[in-house]
Amino acid sequence: MHEVTTYVGVDAHKKDLFIAMLVGDGSTPVTWQVANEPQAVRRLIRKLEREAPGPVRVCYEAGPGGYALQRQLTTPRVACQVIAPSLIPRKPGERIKTNRRDARKLAELFRAGLLTEVRPPTPEDEAVRDLARARDDAREDLQRARHRLGKLLLRRGLHYSGRNWTKPHRRWIDSLAWTQPAERVVVDDYLLAINHLEARLIELDAALAEIAQTDPYREHVGWLRCFRGIDTLTAMLILAELHDFRRFPAPDALMAYLGLVPGEHSTGEKHRRGRITRTGNALVRRLLIETAWHYRHRPGVGVALTRRRKGQPGRVIAIADKAQQRLCRRFRRLAELHKPAPKIAVAIARELAGFLWAALQPAPAPVPAT
Numbered sequence: 001m002h003e004v005t006t007y008v009g010v011d012a013h014k015k016d017l018f019i020a021m022l023v024g025d026g027s028t029p030v031t032w033q034v035a036n037e038p039q040a041v042r043r044l045i046r047k048l049e050r051e052a053p054g055p056v057r058v059c060y061e062a063g064p065g066g067y068a069l070q071r072q073l074t075t076p077r078v079a080c081q082v083i084a085p086s087l088i089p090r091k092p093g094e095r096i097k098t099n100r101r102d103a104r105k106l107a108e109l110f111r112a113g114l115l116t117e118v119r120p121p122t123p124e125d126e127a128v129r130d131l132a133r134a135r136d137d138a139r140e141d142l143q144r145a146r147h148r149l150g151k152l153l154l155r156r157g158l159h160y161s162g163r164n165w166t167k168p169h170r171r172w173i174d175s176l177a178w179t180q181p182a183e184r185v186v187v188d189d190y191l192l193a194i195n196h197l198e199a200r201l202i203e204l205d206a207a208l209a210e211i212a213q214t215d216p217y218r219e220h221v222g223w224l225r226c227f228r229g230i231d232t233l234t235a236m237l238i239l240a241e242l243h244d245f246r247r248f249p250a251p252d253a254l255m256a257y258l259g260l261v262p263g264e265h266s267t268g269e270k271h272r273r274g275r276i277t278r279t280g281n282a283l284v285r286r287l288l289i290e291t292a293w294h295y296r297h298r299p300g301v302g303v304a305l306t307r308r309r310k311g312q313p314g315r316v317i318a319i320a321d322k323a324q325q326r327l328c329r330r331f332r333r334l335a336e337l338h339k340p341a342p343k344i345a346v347a348i349a350r351e352l353a354g355f356l357w358a359a360l361q362p363a364p365a366p367v368p369a370t
Contacts (some may be wrong), residue, residue, distance in 0.1 A: 003054035009106025020103035059110045067120040087116040112202040123188035131287040132240035135204040142197040149190040172233040210238045225308040226320040229294030251354035292348035295327040323355035
């Protein structure tokens with residue numbers, strides 16, 4: 001006998017959850033509101049299991065609340081999915097938006113199979129991802145703090161002839177004489193913030209490097225380090241953000257997820273392609289574009305890359321060598337066509353994502369001897 005499935009849409013907010021429940025093929029959803037608290041969520045689960053005649057499927061939009069609600073709602077009878085909000089179908093003429101309408105809309109579209117699921121990370125993967133993002137936040141804060149001091153020096157007409165933020169540059173800043181006491185206070189405050197952020201960055205880098213030596217990251221970090229321009233830190237940031245390459249069935253899916261594919265607006269006989277979509281994970285997209293600049297030089301395996309490749313599988317090294325040969329050649333060819341350098345880097349990053357996907361696929365099982 002066919003089981004009747006109950007579909008539930010949840011419009012989740014910080015304090016409240018707005019629920020819409022559709023039983024089977026019913027046309028009118030039942031709606032109500034509960035508090036977004038663990039005890040209220042447990043009562044909600046018991047109510048769904050009590051009133052639903054069969055399995056229960058729940059969905060809510062991904063947002064600042066993260067995946068805590070998904071983990072609370074998941075039981076042997078209740079399956080909860082997190083939905084990509086940017087891919088929810090929207091009616092152009094719809095002008096009324098309320099919490100209950102959003103919950104009903106989620107339930108109806110969920111039953112119709114028109115929603116795209118976001119694959120949630122495990123609590124362990126999410127913790128490492130938060131560490132990676134904390135490191136990136138510290139890098140951004142350090143950059144801003146340095147810019148503040150640099151702009152102050154620029155306003156005072158002070159220029160350093162060498163490379164900024166090296167040891168000689170710091171000694172030059174310390175040797176500057178300030179006639180106004182307030183200026184000395186400002187400079188000392190900026191330097192204190194810079195020193196603090198540099199110490200934070202060192203500690204976070206050390207924590208990521210330590211995690212990179214443990215399972216399940218050790219093997220994949222070693223594989224990614226076989227590629228030109230990718231060392232431990234970049235490899236850990238990529239793995240922490242993507243957390244499971246198996247969810248991408250093909251390299252094209254990974255490129256699209258990272259927003260590295262061109263947008264398209266075609267109709268009839270007209271085919272128009274524009275700039276990249278910039279959807280998905282911005283951090284990994286930026287890391288790949290930064291890595292792509294390493295391929296503007298001619299192919300080669302230096303001392304550092306040779307050291308990183310020591311003891312790694314030949315299959316991965318072969319993919320990395322193929323990537324280097326192709327991407328360096330393509331970078332030069334596009335440069336000869338006078339393409340803008342930033343566009344070339346984006347094109348190289350898109351292809352590099354495909355090579356990384358291929359390298360991180362499980363090795364084929366050996367064929368038994370006959």
